[in-house]
Amino acid sequence: MPSLFFGSKPVSKEYKAHPPFWHDTNNMLKGIEFSVWNTESILNASVCHVTEKQTTEKGVPIKNGLRDPKLGPLSGRCITCNLPKGACPGHFGHIVLTESVYHISWITNVLHWLKCICIHCGTLLIRDAARKSPNVPLNRRMTHFVKHLHTKCPSCNGKQPKYTWTKETNCITKSSVIYKTCEVKAHLERLDATVLSTMCMSHPRDLLIDVLPVPPPNVRTPIMMGNIVRGEDDLTYRLLQILRANEKLAKLKNSTRPTHVIDSARESLQLAVTGYINHEKVGSARKKSSTREYTSLSARLKRKEGRIRGNLMGKRVDFTARTVITGDPHLGMNEVGVPTSVAQKMTVPVKVTDYNRQALQDLLTSEPSPVKFVTRPNGSRLDLSIVNRSTITLTAGHTVERSLQDGDIVLFNRQPSLHKMSLMAHEVRVLPYSTFRMNLSCTTPYNADCK
Numbered sequence: 238m239p240s241l242f243f244g245s246k247p248v249s250k251e252y253k254a255h256p257p258f259w260h261d262t263n264n265m266l267k268g269i270e271f272s273v274w275n276t277e278s279i280l281n282a283s284v285c286h287v288t289e290k291q292t293t294e295k296g297v298p299i300k301n302g303l304r305d306p307k308l309g310p311l312s313g314r315c316i317t318c319n320l321p322k323g324a325c326p327g328h329f330g331h332i333v334l335t336e337s338v339y340h341i342s343w344i345t346n347v348l349h350w351l352k353c354i355c356i357h358c359g360t361l362l363i364r365d366a367a368r369k370s371p372n373v374p375l376n377r378r379m380t381h382f383v384k385h386l387h388t389k390c391p392s393c394n395g396k397q398p399k400y401t402w403t404k405e406t407n408c409i410t411k412s413s414v415i416y417k418t419c420e421v422k423a424h425l426e427r428l429d430a431t432v433l434s435t436m437c438m439s440h441p442r443d444l445l446i447d448v449l450p451v452p453p454p455n456v457r458t459p460i461m462m463g464n465i466v467r468g469e470d471d472l473t474y475r476l477l478q479i480l481r482a483n484e485k486l487a488k489l490k491n492s493t494r495p496t497h498v499i500d501s502a503r504e505s506l507q508l509a510v511t512g513y514i515n516h517e518k519v520g521s522a523r524k525k526s527s528t529r530e531y532t533s534l535s536a537r538l539k540r541k542e543g544r545i546r547g548n549l550m551g552k553r554v555d556f557t558a559r560t561v562i563t564g565d566p567h568l569g570m571n572e573v574g575v576p577t578s579v580a581q582k583m584t585v586p587v588k589v590t591d592y593n594r595q596a597l598q599d600l601l602t603s604e605p606s607p608v609k610f611v612t613r614p615n616g617s618r619l620d621l622s623i624v625n626r627s628t629i630t631l632t633a634g635h636t637v638e639r640s641l642q643d644g645d646i647v648l649f650n651r652q653p654s655l656h657k658m659s660l661m662a663h664e665v666r667v668l669p670y671s672t673f674r675m676n677l678s679c680t681t682p683y684n685a686d687c688k
Contacts, residue, residue, distance in 0.1 A: 283329050336420065341515050354425065357390060357393050358393045363385065425441040440628060457471075470530040558583055564674070573665065585645055609638050611631070613635060614632075647665055
C-alpha cells in the first residue's frame with residue numbers, strides 16, 4: 238500500500254489529522270514588516286525593571302540589576318521560562334529614563350518630521366502625503382517628502398522655523414535656540430495618527446527614547462575565569478553609565494540646583510545613551526581620556542568583523558586552503574597546481590571497502606605515509622602523529638584521511654563569486670613553491686589577472 242511522504246519520512250495519521258502550522262494556508266507567512274520598537278512594546282517584552290547600579294553583591298546577582306536572574310541564566314535553569322542555559326534565548330529588561338533622549342541613528346528622521354509638521358497647529362506640510370509614492374523606497378520616502386513641503390502652513394499660514402542638529406551640545410536647535418526633547422516630543426505628538434496609516438509609517442514620537450531596552454546577559458556575557466566572574470562586557474559597562482547618569486539627572490531635577498547644572502546632567506545622559514548605541518558618534522572632545530573605550534551596539538554589527546559580515550555571511554569551513562594564484566601554461570585547463578605544503582596539510586576522506594582495503598593498509602604502513610587520520614566505524618578518530626600506525630588494522634567501515642595527491646578532484650574558487658563559473662572543479666597537480674597555479678585560459682570565468 239503506498240505511503241504519503243513528506244521529505245524522506247512517511248507521514249503518520251496524526252500528521253494528516255493535525256498538520257503543522259506551516260501547512261495551514263490561512264497562516265502562511267506573506268511578508269515581514271519592520272517598525273519602531275515603541276515604549277509600550279518594550280514594556281510588554283520586559284521581565285525586569287532595571288534600577289540598580291551594581292550587578293552583583295558578594296558574587297550574588299542583585300535583584301533589579303543588570304544581572305538579575307529573570308533576564309536569563311548564566312548557569313542552570315532560567316527562572317522566567319524554566320529552560321536550561323543553552324536553550325533559554327534570554328529575556329529583555331528595561332530602564333525608564335528621567336527624560337526623553339534622542340536615538341543617535343534617527344536624528345535625520347526626527348529633523349525631517351519636525352519640518353513636516355506645523356509647529357503652530359500640527360498640520361502636515363507634505364504636498365503629496367495622501368498620494369502614495371510607489372517609485373520611492375520606504376527608507377527614502379521622508380527624504381522625498383521633505384523636498385516637497387509647503388513653505389507656509391496651509392491651515393494657519395504660519396512660517397516654520399529652521400531645525401538643525403548641533404554636535405557640540407548633542408541637541409536639536411530651532412532657529413539657533415535649543416529645542417528641548419520634551420518640546421520636540423510635544424511637537425511630534427501633534428501629528429494626526431490617521432495620516433500615518435496612509436503613509437505606512439510608525440509614529441515619529443517613538444523615534445525618541447523614553448524607555449531603554451536592556452538586552453539579556455547572553456548578549457553581554459561576563460568575563461569568566463572558571464566559575465568566577467572577572468569582569469563585565471562592554472555593553473554592561475555602558476548600561477551602568479546610563480543608570481548613573483539617569484539617577485543623577487533625577488536627583489538634580491528634584492533639587493534646587495541651577496539650570497546650567499541640570500542641563501549638563503541632561504547632556505551627560507544623552508552622551509551615555511549615544512555611546513551605548515554608537516560610540517563613534519560621541520565627539521572626540523567628550524570622550525574619556527582612557528586608553529581603552531567601551532564598544533557599542535553598532536560596532537558589533539558594522540564592518541567586516543561585525544555580526545553580519547563576520548559571523549552570518551563569512552563562513553569558515555574545513556578542508557579549505559587559500560593563497561595567491563599565478564599563471565602556468567604547462568598545466569591543462571582542467572588542472573590546478575597545489576603547493577606541496579598545502580597538499581600535505583589538506584586531507585581527503587576515503588571510505589575503506591573490501592576492494593581497496595589492502596591498498597589503503599599498504600598506504601597506512603608505508604614510510605613516509607600520506608595518511609594523517611583514521612576514523613573507526615564507531616566514530617572515534619585517531620591522530621596518527623601520536624598513535625603507532627603499525628598497530629592499526631583497517632576493515633570495511635573505517636575512514637582514512639590521506640593527503641592530497643595528483644588526480645584528486647577539488648573545487649577552485651576566486652572571490653567575488655559573481656556567477657556559477659567562479660566555483661569550478663579541477664584535478665590536483667602537486668607542485669613546489671607557495672601559490673596556486675592555473676592555466677591562463679581559465680582566468681576569464683574567474684575574472685582573475687596574473688601579474
